[in-house]
Amino acid sequence: MSISYKIDRVAHLSPEEFVAGYVRHRRPVLISKGFEGCAARHVWSLDHLRRRAGERRIVLKDWDESGIRLSHVRLDAYVDSLERYEAGDDEEAASRRRPPYLHDVPLTSILADAAADLEQFPCGFFPAWYGADWPKFAQLFLGPSGSVTPLHFDCLLTHNLFFQVMGRKKFTLLPYKQLVYCYPRDWRWCAVDVENPDYDRHPLFRSASPVEVVVEPGDVLYMPPGALHHVRSLDCGLSFNVDWHTKESALRGALAFARGMPMKNVYYNSVIAFGMWTGVAARVLFPYYRSYLDYVS
Template identity: 30%
Template sequence: MTNSEPQRITLPPLQITLHDEQKVSLQWLPQSQPKSNLPAVEPQPELSDAWKQWVALNKLMNLPDAVLVERMVEKGVDVKLALDAVSQASDHPYFKAGEQFVQLLQKVESMWKIQHQLASLSEAAQTVDRKPTISRSEFLDHYYAKNTPLILTNIIKNWKALERWTPEYLRQHYGEAKVEIQAGRDGDPEYELNLERHRKTVKFSEYIDWVISGQETNDYYMVANNGNLDRPEMKGLLNDIEICTEYLDPNQTRGRIFFWFGPAGTVTPLHHDPVNLFLAQVSGRKLVRLMPPSQTPFVYNQVGVFSRVDLENPDYQKYPLFKNVRPIEFILEPGEVIFIPVGWWHHVRSLETSISVSMTNFVFPNHYEWKYPNLGR
C-alpha cells in the first residue's frame, strides 16, 4: 500500500479516520444544543454557608426546629430555604460527626447537672456564709480552695473611702481628671460583648453630674474594664483604702484593683469571671444573684464569659434550659465584701447610686487556663 491521504468518515457524533497500515482513530465531534421553546429556568437561591453553619450549631444545641425557622425568616431568609435547611441538616455526614463530638461534651454537662441536682436537695445551697472576718488559713481551706462564696462584713471597716467617697468629695479632688466610662449601653443589648464600641472619655466632674442627676439608668457606667485606678490622676483614691493583707497582696495592685461608680439601675449582666475576686461595697446597695458553675449547662454560655440570657427577663422559648437555674439572691450592703469564686455566675444590679471596688490580687494563686466558646459570633 502506498502512502496516501487519510480517509475520514463522519458519522455524528463520531469522525472516523483511516490511516495507512490499517490504523483507525476516532474523534467525538462537538455537539450544538438544540433550541428550545421552553422559558429559561432561573437559578434557585441557595442558603449561605454562614446560615448552614448557624443551623447546624443550633440543632446540635437542641434548639427546636420551629424556633430556628422562625429566626431565619425574621432575618429575611426565604421560608422554603429555611425549612429545607433545618429539616435536612441532620442527614449531612458532617453533622453526624459533630453529633458524636457533642456526646463528649454532654458527658461533662451530665456531671454538672448531677451536682446541681444534689445541691438542690439542701436549702444551705441557696445561702452564702456571712462572717465578720476569718483567718487566712480558714479562708483558704473552706472557701478559696473549695470554690465557695463568702460575705465578709468587717474587713474594710477602716477604709477612709467609706466616709470620703461622696460625689462632692470626688468632684472636689478628682473632678478635672479625664476618666473612661461605658456609654450608650441602653441601645445595645450586647453592650458587654461590644465593649470597645462603648468606651468614652469624659471629665470626671461631667460624669459625676450624670450620676447624681437622679435618673435610674443603665446607659452609662464606670466599670472595671475602664481601668481608671491605673490613671496617674486617679491613683490617689488608693490611699483611701487598705489592702487586707490576710488575703490580699499589697505589692500587686496595678491592673488588679478596679473602681465601679454609677447610678441606680446599672447592671452587670450574667457572666462569670476567669479569676477569684473580692467585691467591696463602699456606698449604695447592690442586688447580687449568684449561681455555681454546676449551673453552666443551663445559662447558654455561647460567647466568652457571658450568658445569652437576660436574667431579669428570660425568654424561655429561646432558652428553655434556663428554667433550671436557681440563683442565690442577696443585697450587698455598704461596708460588706463578697468573695466571688472563679467560675461562679453572677448578675449585679445597683439599687442606688453606687461605688464599689473589686480586687483580684490574692496571696494565693489566681491564674487559670480557660477555653472560651465563640458560637455564631
C-alpha cells in the same frame, strides 16, 4: 463543689479562715462590714471623686443588644450627671435616661493614693505575691441606681473580692457548672436574663438555681473563679474589686486557651502565673498586666 451556691454572711473572718473555709473550697462568702474600718469606706464619695480627679477623662460603657457602647467624658461632668439623675431634678431624670455605667477602671488611675485609704484591710486576704501592692490590681465601678451588668463570669477565671463603698448592689450568683443552663456566648457572657428569663428561648434555665445577695456599704463579697454573676445597682453606687489568682488558678487560667479563652486573656494569666511560680515580684510584672484593668471584654 456543690452544684448550687449557699452564700454565708459572716460578721468577722480572719484571712486564715477566709482561705481555709472559702478560697480552698471555692465557696462564695459575704463579709458584712468587712472593710468598715478603712478610711476609703468613709472618705470616698461623689464629692471626693470630683475634687480628686474631676478633670480626668473616663470611658463609660453602655450595654444594648448590639454589645458594649463606649463614650468619653470628664469625671466631674459624669458625677454631676449622676447627682442630677438621682435627684430627679432635670429632664434627663424625668425621661429616665439613665447615665451610663463607669465600669472596670483602674482604681489608682482615679485615686492615686487609694492604698493609704485601704491600709486597714489585711493583705492576708490575698496571696503573698500581691502583698501591699494589691490596690494596684483593683478596678473601680461607679454608676446610677438601676445600672445592670448582665450575667457573666470574670474573664480571666480569677478569684474576685468585691468591696461596696457607697450604695447597694444586688448580685445574682450561679456556680460555673451551671453555665450550660445559661446560654453562654462570647466567652464569658450569657444570653439569659436572670431577672426575667424567657423560658421559651432559654428553657434550660429552668434547671438553674440562682441565688441572690444584697451587698451593703462596707461589705466585701468573695466570688470564686468562674462564678456567674448578674449585678443590679439598687442605689447610686461606688465600689471596687480585685481580680486575683492563687498559684493554682493562675496556672489553670494560663492553660484555659484549650477551653476557648481568648489569647489576650491567656497572656494576662500567664504574666501572673509566671510571677507566682518563679517568684518575680508583682511590682516588676505589673506593667505587663496593667492594661487588663482597662480591658473591655
